[in-house]
Amino acid sequence: MFRPDSPCSTTARLRLQRAAIVMCCAASAACASPNLEPPEIARNLPPAFAGGGVSAQPDDDWWNRFGDPRLAALIEEAVSESPQVGQALARVEQARAQGSIQRADQLPQVSAGLNASRAQQTLGGLGPIGAIPGVGGGDGAEAPTSFTTENYDLSVNVSWETDLFGALRARSAAAREEFLASEANLRAARQAVAAQVARSYFALVEARAQVALSEEVVETFGEIARQVGNRADVGIAPPNDKLLAISNLESARAGLQQRREAVERLTRQLELLLRDYPSGTQATTALLPPIPEPPPTGLPVDLLTRRPDVAASMFQLRAAGFRTAAAQRSLLPSLNLTGSAGTASNELGDLLDGDFFVWSIAGRLLQPIFQGGRLRAQVRLAEGQQDEASERFVETLLTALSEVETALAVDDDLAAREAALVAAAEASQQSVDISFNRYRAGIDPFLTVLQSQQGALDARSAVIATRRARLENRVALHLALGGGFGSPAATPQFTGGASTAQVPQDYDQ
Numbered sequence: 001m002f003r004p005d006s007p008c009s010t011t012a013r014l015r016l017q018r019a020a021i022v023m024c025c026a027a028s029a030a031c032a033s034p035n036l037e038p039p040e041i042a043r044n045l046p047p048a049f050a051g052g053g054v055s056a057q058p059d060d061d062w063w064n065r066f067g068d069p070r071l072a073a074l075i076e077e078a079v080s081e082s083p084q085v086g087q088a089l090a091r092v093e094q095a096r097a098q099g100s101i102q103r104a105d106q107l108p109q110v111s112a113g114l115n116a117s118r119a120q121q122t123l124g125g126l127g128p129i130g131a132i133p134g135v136g137g138g139d140g141a142e143a144p145t146s147f148t149t150e151n152y153d154l155s156v157n158v159s160w161e162t163d164l165f166g167a168l169r170a171r172s173a174a175a176r177e178e179f180l181a182s183e184a185n186l187r188a189a190r191q192a193v194a195a196q197v198a199r200s201y202f203a204l205v206e207a208r209a210q211v212a213l214s215e216e217v218v219e220t221f222g223e224i225a226r227q228v229g230n231r232a233d234v235g236i237a238p239p240n241d242k243l244l245a246i247s248n249l250e251s252a253r254a255g256l257q258q259r260r261e262a263v264e265r266l267t268r269q270l271e272l273l274l275r276d277y278p279s280g281t282q283a284t285t286a287l288l289p290p291i292p293e294p295p296p297t298g299l300p301v302d303l304l305t306r307r308p309d310v311a312a313s314m315f316q317l318r319a320a321g322f323r324t325a326a327a328q329r330s331l332l333p334s335l336n337l338t339g340s341a342g343t344a345s346n347e348l349g350d351l352l353d354g355d356f357f358v359w360s361i362a363g364r365l366l367q368p369i370f371q372g373g374r375l376r377a378q379v380r381l382a383e384g385q386q387d388e389a390s391e392r393f394v395e396t397l398l399t400a401l402s403e404v405e406t407a408l409a410v411d412d413d414l415a416a417r418e419a420a421l422v423a424a425a426e427a428s429q430q431s432v433d434i435s436f437n438r439y440r441a442g443i444d445p446f447l448t449v450l451q452s453q454q455g456a457l458d459a460r461s462a463v464i465a466t467r468r469a470r471l472e473n474r475v476a477l478h479l480a481l482g483g484g485f486g487s488p489a490a491t492p493q494f495t496g497g498a499s500t501a502q503v504p505q506d507y508d509q
Contacts, residue, residue, distance in 0.1 A: 224436070
């Protein structure tokens with residue numbers, strides 16, 4: 001009989017007290033809300049970029065701003081056919097499936113079963129029984145040494161792990177954040193492919209413009225070489241001038257071939273991005289498009305929340321917080337309920353008879369006490385992963401800020417450089433005409449003509465290259481801002497609590 005004042009009862013009471021203390025400590029640690037507060041840098045961003053910004057409507061198809069229908073068509077084709085986008089889309093489907101798996105753990109698991117068994121048991125272990133009067137017809141035959149049994153049961157089984165402390169909900173929330181991160185990464189992949197196509201397209205257009213310039217230069221140098229050769233043949237000009245003119249012409253022809261080689265290479269690179277056979281026959285416009293209007297000043301810095309890689313990093317940080325909460329709550333008791341109902345009989349035909357109805361219900365409350373430190377190590381692991389995700393988010397955010405500020409600052413510098421080069425090209429062309437006329441008049445040596453020609457060629461080529469650099473920098477600005485210059489209708493915010501990002505409607509399917 002149990003006595004409260006016995007030594008055994010005292011020991012048992014102490015053990016129960018220690019177990020209660022452990023459970024209370026675990027509960028206080030695990031029931032704490034997950035730390036979803038963003039890092040300090042995300043909460044103390046300046047109100048606007050130092051280099052300026054915009055306040056326009058949403059513009060995810062930013063490539064239409066360049067006013068080049070061919071470019072827009074190529075980007076749409078590349079985004080739909082890119083293997084990089086296809087891989088990102090597959091990862092979205094994996095994340096959606098993983099989320100469905102985690103949500104299913106919160107629901108009761110129901111299964112139906114039909115079991116049938118037939119068994120034979122022997123009585124040989126009881127020793128020989130011999131003849132038993134009255135058995136087997138009373139004729140003294142031997143009793144049977146074995147017998148056969150049959151069992152059938154039809155049942156519906158239910159098991160449910162009740163989410164007492166929210167561990168399962170935390171895991172499901174983490175899976176949801178991972179799904180949102182995968183969708184943000186998909187958008188980032190699309191933006192990256194669009195930027196790659198735009199850069200390759202502008203590089204190809206520039207290369208073809210350089211070829212056109214070189215062809216014009218070769219034609220001009222050929223005419224100058226002809227006139228200088230005629231003057232040297234009649235003795236008006238020294239023979240060395242003819243050789244210099246021929247050398248200048250052949251150098252221009254070599255430059256033309258080099259530029260044509262660049263066109264072939266760039267054309268095939270663009271076709272690879274489009275998932276086409278690299279035939280080198282991609283069509284483009286003849287000239288680079290004009291530079292779109294610059295972004296107006298006053299862009300709020302929270303526009304960066306629309307940038308896909310920043311959003312994905314934020315979602316991953318939140319997922320890490322939920323995983324930490326789930327690891328902490330694994331220290332608490334778990335309650336499992338099981339139930340079964342059905343029929344059981346030795347005859348198959350009785351399974352649908354209500355007289356053979358059977359049922360059972362059971363519950364189990366399990367509190368981890370000692371597992372060699374595995375559970376607490378899992379908590380430390382999750383906390384370390386959350387710290388890593390936090391630092392990764394800070395790194396991504398700082399990189400994004402740097403890219404935006406750099407693109408905004410460089411935009412003005414490139415515009416000023418292009419204006420200066422245009423003026424230099426005009427002055428160089430005038431210098432060519434003047435120097436050649438002075439050469440024909442015998443005032444300046446032919447070397448001055450060659451120098452002015454080379455200066456004019458370099459200046460005109462630099463104007464084309466700078467125009468391409470300005471276009472590529474504008475692409476970089478769009479990519480840094482995650483699209484156009486406006487704020488989308490629904491963007492994730494740097495706030496604690498539940499995510500404000502919209503979940504696609506098919507996420508729960």
